[in-house]
Amino acid sequence: MTTAIRYAYVHVPFCRHRCGYCDFTLVAGRDDLIDRYLMALEQELTRVVQPLSIDTLYLGGGTPSHLGPDGLRQLFALLTRRLQPAAGAEVTIEANPLDVTPAFVAAVSDCGVTRVSLGAQSLAADTLANLDRDHCPADVRRATERLLTQGFTVSVDLMTAAPGQNLAAVERDLEAITALGSQHVSVYCLTWEQGTAFASQRRRGLLQPVPEETERAMFELAIDRLSEAEFEHYEVSNFARPSGRCRHNEAYWDCQPWEAFGPGAARFDGRTRTTNHRSTTTWMNRLLAGEDATGEVDSMTPEEAARERLVVGLRRRAGVSRDRFAAASGFSIEQLAGEPVAGWVAAGLAEDDGQTLRLTRAGLLVSDSLWAAVL
Numbered sequence: 523m524t525t526a527i528r529y530a531y532v533h534v535p536f537c538r539h540r541c542g543y544c545d546f547t548l549v550a551g552r553d554d555l556i557d558r559y560l561m562a563l564e565q566e567l568t569r570v571v572q573p574l575s576i577d578t579l580y581l582g583g584g585t586p587s588h589l590g591p592d593g594l595r596q597l598f599a600l601l602t603r604r605l606q607p608a609a610g611a612e613v614t615i616e617a618n619p620l621d622v623t624p625a626f627v628a629a630v631s632d633c634g635v636t637r638v639s640l641g642a643q644s645l646a647a648d649t650l651a652n653l654d655r656d657h658c659p660a661d662v663r664r665a666t667e668r669l670l671t672q673g674f675t676v677s678v679d680l681m682t683a684a685p686g687q688n689l690a691a692v693e694r695d696l697e698a699i700t701a702l703g704s705q706h707v708s709v710y711c712l713t714w715e716q717g718t719a720f721a722s723q724r725r726r727g728l729l730q731p732v733p734e735e736t737e738r739a740m741f742e743l744a745i746d747r748l749s750e751a752e753f754e755h756y757e758v759s760n761f762a763r764p765s766g767r768c769r770h771n772e773a774y775w776d777c778q779p780w781e782a783f784g785p786g787a788a789r790f791d792g793r794t795r796t797t798n799h800r801s802t803t804t805w806m807n808r809l810l811a812g813e814d815a816t817g818e819v820d821s822m823t824p825e826e827a828a829r830e831r832l833v834v835g836l837r838r839r840a841g842v843s844r845d846r847f848a849a850a851s852g853f854s855i856e857q858l859a860g861e862p863v864a865g866w867v868a869a870g871l872a873e874d875d876g877q878t879l880r881l882t883r884a885g886l887l888v889s890d891s892l893w894a895a896v897l
């Protein structure tokens with residue numbers, strides 16, 4: 523363990539129910555496991571021998587807010603023994619809008635949270651129902667207002683290409699979301715993950731994906747409307763008003779080393795990614811038996827690490843500075859991906875002024891299909 527690590531992620535794997543599209547590491551309707559989870563987390567945190575002074579702490583899930591005000595106070599009490607937010611640190615918690623009660627707001631304020639990421643997904647009742655969500659548009663509005671009034675930075679997730687959604691519905695959602703006053707919006711297109719209820723309903727013809735051209739048009743609409751509302755598009759899926767960027771994710775995209783705790787959580791030391799066991803119960807049982815809870819270890823060669831650095835860097839709108847990339851990775855972009863990059867520039871998918879390589883809007887729209895040539 524190195525004290526140079528300044529970023530930490532904690533996975534809280536509890537949800538009220540599992541949404542039909544979700545394949546995250548979590549247990550739904552198993553609140554009986556919360557005490558054991560906290561004990562296992564305390565055990566895992568003993569890996570940190572010297573308390574770490576950290577610049578960002580991110581609680582994701584699952585739904586961390588599902589622990590409730592008392593559970594969150596317990597969680598932070600044990601986290602901050604080993605992970606100590608430095609002055610001015612960004613401390614984020616993901617929350618279901620339904621959980622954002624006055625007692626929740628008081629608890630997270632006492633615990634030093636500075637930023638709340640709301641799993642809103644939509645502000646249309648029919649889209650929320652189609653996405654299997656348990657909150658309604660009024661819950662999102664109430665939660666955002668409550669948090670902004672108390673001085674939190676608020677991020678709102680928006681889902682596009684939901685079943686039954688058309689371009690006009692996305693337009694209405696964008697109008698409603700930009701009116702909320704949040705400092706940050708993340709836009710994700712629904713993906714049909716294997717093993718989810720949605721994937722099986724799709725196989726049986728009960729759900730239909732949105733056509734690919736509509737999906738792209740929805741994303742372009744999001745870029746346009748959010749830019750008009752003074753959100754800076756700073757990463758493929760992320761938009762921020764001034765000072766609203768997520769510093770924690772920026773550290774990921776800079777390939778900084780980070781710590782991570784909880785089932786399925788992946789930590790990174792600059793070269794090796796170590797992922798905990800994805801099963802919440804296996805992770806807990808192993809730790810409570812004094813065993814190692816590692817699931818997978820992915821050790822990259824310097825070249826593999828450099829290729830990954832290039833891909834995550836290109837997800838950012840600012841692109842990749844050739845000099846900084848070479849200094850950080852030990853490789854030039856030409857060495858790793860000269861040919862594909864030249865092809866992207868020729869096709870209008872990227873622009874290159876000799877110093878910085880960045881994707882164009884056309885490139886962003888197909889970015890997922892570009893990475894295989896680099897990796």
Ligand code: SF4
Nearest residue numbers: 537540541544583584
């Ligand atoms: S609330 Fe979020 S994490 Fe929980 S099941 Fe739904 S999508 Fe997955």
